Amino acid sequence: MKNTDNLKIALFCFKLNNSLRFLSSQNIQLVWVWGESNSRSLPFSTTVCEGNIITPRPQTQLIGTQHLLKVFVDAVINHILEVFIKMTEKIKLPIGFKEKYEKLTNWAEFGKFFYPVEKSIRVNTLKISVSELRKRLEKKFKVIQIPWCPEGFWISSRYKNEIHLGSLEESEQGLFYIQEAASMIPPLVLNPKPKEKILDMCASPGSKTTQIAQYMQNKGTLIANDIRKDRIAILERNLKRTGSIAVVTMQPGQQFKDVKFDKILVDAPCSGTGTIRNTLNFKDWNPETFERLSFEQKSLLHSAYNILKKGGLLVYSTCSMEPEENELVVDWLLKRHKKTNLEEITINLKRSKPILTYNKQKLDTRIKKTLRIWPQDNNTSGFFVAKIRKL
């Protein structure tokens, strides 16, 4: 070992010592492991909500190394600095945030889930069987079945280090698709079958299109539409990688006319507040946006309804927790189109009560059949799904 290496190791030990002292004064427990690991992640296990402030708290962190190599020394120092930054960072909640969710859910429970969801994948059965891919992944990772999706698995490292699923050869070969566990629900509710004629109205990047294609076994007609050219390119890449067959169109969903579909998925553009636990992006949280999006969502749903065959199935979903983008949109459709009904969603997961009264407005009682899940229900993102039948 060269002198410079010794110097770096000494510097590292000095910094590490200071860091450890600081961390233990903050009740952060660092576990030092001599063994195989090259931890790069800083998972945050619990978050405390006090008033309007959310404080992320790092969980017990495993840092491992076989040798104090200089590359690794740098990496570890970076990790510790990251812990410092994140720990001292207090997130100021926007005005009205706490007040809104306090009325809609259990605020204390909700606040415990402000940390990123576990990574998950969906096996692409167009290319490989579930059991075969599971066996391959189990050689490298901890693999846990997602109860509501036979092809879905949570994937984590055995050593708590960060994993990069996108760079695995199985991902490049399209053997799996990285997809959040709750996002697998809408295609399950749509229940696509071979030979059907199906429209995915807001399709990019294609997580749900590729899931629909695999359930259709690439037989039938699947149209994947999106309004944005840049996102169409991503959609096409994902279809190609996974070997999913779909006709790609680019237009506002509202412009579909003179065609009729057996099933339509409207996975609508939304505020994405159900995923706020991953991004901690509170600065874009704005009730005015919810109203604007609600208008677009209603118009997409209305157009979808018009091009649905009689007896056809329309699934509406968002990764938003806002009643304006969910129950109120469905209520609007039910009022506007009398020959409509909502069907029960029989997916095996914990759910919360849909919102039936909002700002003194009483909604159609059939809305109780919709699926509303909060992050704390199943440790996923927040999601909303409605199963709408055209009579």
Ligand SMILES: C[S@@+](CC[C@H](N)C(=O)[O-])C[C@H]1O[C@@H](n2cnc3c(N)ncnc32)[C@H](O)[C@@H]1O
């Ligand atoms: C929530 S994302 C869809 C995610 C996608 N279904 C998936 O699971 O990968 C909503 C998409 O709707 C598209 N979009 C927004 N307005 C639209 C419109 N009027 N017509 C069609 N697509 C639209 C956006 O470009 C965006 O890609």
